[in-house]
Amino acid sequence: xxxxxxSTPLALAAAPALAADEAPFEVRITIRDHRFVPAEYQxxxxxxxxxxxxxxxxxxxxxxxxxxxxxxIVKPGAEIVLEVRPLKPGRYKFFGEYxxxxxxxxxxxx
Amino acid sequence: xxxxxIIVFRExxxxxxxxxxxxxxxxxxxxxxLWIGAGIAAGLVVAGLLGFFADRxxxxxxGKGSDLVQAGFLAATVVMIAWTVWWMKKHGRAAAGEAxxxxxxxxxxxxxGYTLAIAVGAASVRDGSELVVxxxxxxxxxxxxxxxxxxxxxxxxxxxxxxxxxxxxxxVKVAPKHLFVVVGLLLAFLGAGxxxxxxxxxISADVVPAWVDPxxxxxxxxxxxxxxxxxxxxxxxxxSRPAGTQLLAYLAAFAFIAVLALGRPPxxxxxxxxx
Numbered sequence: 001x002x003x004x005x006x007s008t009p010l011a012l013a014a015a016p017a018l019a020a021d022e023a024p025f026e027v028r029i030t031i032r033d034h035r036f037v038p039a040e041y042q043x044x045x046x047x048x049x050x051x052x053x054x055x056x057x058x059x060x061x062x063x064x065x066x067x068x069x070x071x072x073i074v075k076p077g078a079e080i081v082l083e084v085r086p087l088k089p090g091r092y093k094f095f096g097e098y099x100x101x102x103x104x105x106x107x108x109x110x
Numbered sequence: 111x112x113x114x115x116i117i118v119f120r121e122x123x124x125x126x127x128x129x130x131x132x133x134x135x136x137x138x139x140x141x142x143x144l145w146i147g148a149g150i151a152a153g154l155v156v157a158g159l160l161g162f163f164a165d166r167x168x169x170x171x172x173g174k175g176s177d178l179v180q181a182g183f184l185a186a187t188v189v190m191i192a193w194t195v196w197w198m199k200k201h202g203r204a205a206a207g208e209a210x211x212x213x214x215x216x217x218x219x220x221x222x223g224y225t226l227a228i229a230v231g232a233a234s235v236r237d238g239s240e241l242v243v244x245x246x247x248x249x250x251x252x253x254x255x256x257x258x259x260x261x262x263x264x265x266x267x268x269x270x271x272x273x274x275x276x277x278x279x280x281x282v283k284v285a286p287k288h289l290f291v292v293v294g295l296l297l298a299f300l301g302a303g304x305x306x307x308x309x310x311x312x313i314s315a316d317v318v319p320a321w322v323d324p325x326x327x328x329x330x331x332x333x334x335x336x337x338x339x340x341x342x343x344x345x346x347x348x349x350s351r352p353a354g355t356q357l358l359a360y361l362a363a364f365a366f367i368a369v370l371a372l373g374r375p376p377x378x379x380x381x382x383x384x385x
Binding site: 058059060062066067069070072073075076078080081082083085093095097098100 | 113117161164165168173174176240243244247248251310313314316320329333334335350351353
């Protein structure tokens with residue numbers, strides 16, 4: 001009983017530190033028929049993101065986003081993992097450079 | 111086939127611009143076509159390797175391997191461009207092609223040649239890696255026949271090279287009196303754009319902070335992917351959403367190269383700066 005009471009302030013003190021080290025928020029996006037599925041994804045603002053993009057098409061696609069500062073090729077059947085720094089609230093557009101007319105999506109940070 | 115041609119054109123156009131400007135800058139250099147050709151060839155080989163081993167590179171450095179390698183190539187290119195400008199300045203009249211008229215010896219030597227090859231090669235790596243992987247993937251996927259891929263690629267390269275040649279002749283036809291200034295400024299813009307791109311990769315790899323991000327956002331009104339945006343990007347290094355550190359790198363590289371180009375020539379040159 002005394003141990004539990006004594007450890008509570010310690011636990012409270014550790015909480016902010018834990019928040020800073022919290023695991024990145026994972027986002028999973030699939031490229032299918034030259035489109036992103038899902039095309040819009042809600043993410044928490046101010047938190048590091050882990051973006052996993054999987055290409056189910058038979059041709060390569062280049063995942064690109066000016067807003068997120070990312071440009072990487074995803075080979076057919078392969079998956080890439082991108083680390084995105086914490087975002088301010090807003091809409092962040094990404095697209096597939098090789099099929100820019102159909103492959104468009106947004107990360108919505110709130 | 112059209113979409114292949116368009117994508118190949120976009121990437122080869124960027125390489126063509128760099129080649130055109132560097133070729134104009136090194137007119138006095140003997141055998142520079144060979145150096146340039148060697149540079150492009152070597153650059154495409156490295157680009158291919160980079161493209162195919164990108165995932166392994168990434169795994170090596172916490173997902174950032176290929177970004178860091180690309181940033182390294184870009185930084186190297188900026189240095190090479192600055193060196194080319196310095197060389198151009200040092201050889202004054204000879205570089206502007208007046209050597210033949212004056213009967214003076216054409217500049218020989220492998221040092222400027224190597225530098226030119228490395229500058230062209232490093233620049234080719236930037237766009238080449240996407241190109242090589244894209245074409246290979248397309249050929250494998252059977253969405254298009256191999257002949258179709260080659261045809262589309264050939265068209266894209268031809269148009270890109272054609273525009274590059276146009277640019278080269280456009281630059282060179284400018285009166286020799288202004289050639290230095292024009293080429294010097296173009297190289298300054300080129301170097302600045304590459305420095306900005308290098309910093310963007312470093313920000314993405316979390317090696318460098320962004321400071322203010324973005325300083326401005328024109329991605330809706332003048333996107334880098336649009337026609338005008340692409341031209342601005344290839345020639346002037348235009349960025350629609352620059353971070354603070356990116357802008358700083360751009361300005362620093364521009365100032366450094368512009369001062370090299372427009373300042374007083376190194377001691378040994380016989381011509382005054384405003385020749």
